[in-house]
Amino acid sequence: FSTAANALDANKRVIYARDAQGRPWARQLIAIAESGHLVCFPVYARKKHAAMRQLFSTYDHTLAHLLRVPLWRSREATATIKPLVCKEWYDDGVWTP
Secondary structure: OOOHHHOOOOOEEEEEOOOOOOOOEEEEEEEOOOOOOOEEEEEEEEEOOOOHHHHHHHHHHHHHHHHHOEOOOOOOOOOOOOOOOOOOOOOOOOOOO
């Protein structure tokens, strides 16, 4: 159900990094919280390495800047992200880029 919620809700998007052949290499869910913050979730990749996390971090910061919204930074408070289409979705915790 969460895959559908992430694909259908207008306040959520899944960002993909692809290799030269177009195959997904890594992905990250981002969302806009009720507070207006850009919330970034953990990066899931085929292999863990710092360079991939750094690329997503740069993307997250740039996107927040272009959207003119603050980046969610708190590790202590949970961002409220309203489900728009589905009643529920799986929140696997925020990532601080």
